[in-house]
Amino acid sequence: MTTFELAAPVSGWATPLEQVPDAAFAQKMVGDGIAIDPTSSELRAPCDGVVVSLHEAHHACIVRCRDGAEVLLHIGIDTVNLRGEGFSPLTRPGQPVKTGDPLIVFDMDVLARKARGLFTLMVVVNGDAYAISKRVQDRAVTVGEPLLGLVGIAGPAKEETDGETAERTAILAASHGLHARPAAMLADRARQHAGVVRIALRERSANAKSVVSLMTLGARSGDTLTIAARGRQAGRVALDLANLVAEGLGDGIASVAQERATVAEAGRAREVATLFPANREVLLRGTGAVPGLVQGYALSPIRREQSIPKEGAGAAKERQLLADAIVGVRRDLESVLERVPLAGPGAAILKVHLSLLADPDIIDAAHDAIDRGRSAAWAWQVAIERYASVLSALSDPLLAERAVDLRDVENRVVAFLTRTHASRLPAELPAHAILVVDELRPSDLVENAAGRIIAVCTARGGPNSHGAIMAASMGIPAVVALGEALSRVPNGAPLIVDGDQGAVRVFPGEGTRRATVDEMFRRVTRRETNRAARHQESRTKDGVRIGVLANLGRPGDVADAMGNGAEGCGLLRTEFLFLHRQNAPSEDEQLAEYQEIAKTLGGRPFTIRTLDVGGDKALAYLPIEAEENPALGLRGIRFALRQPKLLRTQIRAILRIDSAATIRILIPMVSCLAEVRAVRAVVEAMIEVPIAAVTTDLLAREVDFVSIGTNDLTQYGAAADRGNPHVSPFSDGLHPGILRLVAQAVTGARTRQRPVSVCGGMASDPRAAALFIGLGVREVSVLPIVIPDLKAFIASLNVPECAEVATKTLELSSGDEVRALLNRTWPVI
């Protein structure tokens, strides 16, 4: 059994946690520990270990001791609200520390004036593994002197712990890191294995079967994770999980434009100190999360009193009550799940909540509290709060937002146990209700909206919160991160919410109202007109034909694309057929899928890209050696040419499609003619490697058509990993250097009279599409949803004007200058 000591992080008066004026700490929801009323103003490490997180407000950090205990050090009460004022960090996440090393300096004067209290708290957050055996309290202590004694508690070994062991590493491709949805997918898969599975990132290690444990890793896109499995078939399990991690865990790579918008918008929330006297218009600025413009009335949630007994009526009874509540809530969630579109984000979020309900670490922690005499509701709250507070303290805003999901699940179970309403909204919603909340819980919208909530405003949370994603899936305009001022907006106050501009007007004046109504009318009419014309052939104003086709990722996408007016499929990413299975699809299986899509396309062009895997997207049934630099390794056609049987089978299936349509075969990641020649039967090449872009004239001799993949062309042209958010500002497809590559590829193809299309994400941005048209592109393949508006915009363009703008962009010196020129030229889309 491990025993060790934590030293006082500051000098001062050691006080029992129960006396701290903050319920979460006093009730030990965060964990057990001690408070110190400080007399020194430098926070120091209580043990040897590593700093695993530093809150962005610099008032708190977590140190993981060498012995494994995770210790939250929190300076002052409610000091997160100071947003860094009065704190100077001397450390950063990942930094190894020795006992007594300085971590954060704080200004006592600022805290004394602005914080609710000065107590510095030291709390063990993984209390399931460590208990406090000794503590010094109710006396003065000096920084560095032993304060708490900890003892490791060995948990019961439930899993198969012997047999084979295996370890794999994989780069996390999920674009927003290991947040709830990807973590739930990973945990689901890990739970299918009887043995132990752990995932490590730098100094931290998590139980792969626990969603919360995985989330507390704080893993970001691009991090290398180590997957260690033990038990029967450990090798297969480790490889399977490594593949899932590398394939993105179902979390799409955000487009460059989206990434940039998110980075630029983050933290733009401004606090407004003004109160809201009726009849004086006040403008609040936040971050637009879901576009749209509406007028309505503020609706604040109800405060429902829940009386939660602390003491339980015996462990067996309370465990049963908890089990029944979990089953009850699961049934409720499943019935909601039946009512939301299965493929939409709403369903994915509900599945995350279902997975959190079954999380073994949460349930174990709750059982632990029950066994210590607590009631089921109390124990559940404590168990969830322990993880939610660790998540909230993480510096990654996305992971911090997942604490909201945990609390949503917490609330449902507690409401079930205390027989109160889980919803914080009134049963009867007023018409034109605009939900005004501190943070949006997914459940606020799933069950209650019923078409009556017309917009959402939140004080906190970002555009990627699950609440915001849910609002987007329901088409409910939302503005987030409006700041604390929002809490002062009176219930029932008239509001105008502009999700495009990230603005909310409280008590709008008559002039604003009239202008808003006009603008709403204009937007609705324009959208309706565009939709009505979506099936028309796409042409510019001066009559040049521009093909607008759709990018498809699954057979299910095709009907939606056709409904939006797609003129065919410009890119079918066939990976869907090959990933997540134990062996390659047969020729007949592939044919059946392609045939089905061809049938729906009904004679329209059908462009099928051969398998684009390899590198970090390995197939479980075709293992390839680990590569130092997978994005520059065996990818696309390079991989396919090493698997001639696989490629032949796919091409045979494509050639057997029975269709009146032109079937085009697209080869991904071509870099040279030899590759095109090696696939003799193949007739098109995808231009996404810079050397292919500058030699398109040579490649075009032997292909019928080229298609430019701007996602990869930008990644390789700018030497900036498309999945790594830290380098996303460099990954700018509008950089004149990338545009010159595109221009060269277009000219190369046109000198050989080969048609050229753009199928990368940029083409879905109307202004970028106009720029490509100016460069000579006559076909784009885009996200189905943008097709009606894109076609309408194309119809307003004149090709010579596009060409003039395009030529100018090639001479500018940055992506921002190009963007500014495009916005000036086409201010309204």
Ligand code: PEP
């Ligand atoms: C591209 O790289 O632009 C492209 C369309 O291919 P993918 O996004 O599938 O790599």
Ligand code: MG
């Ligand atoms: Mg690509």
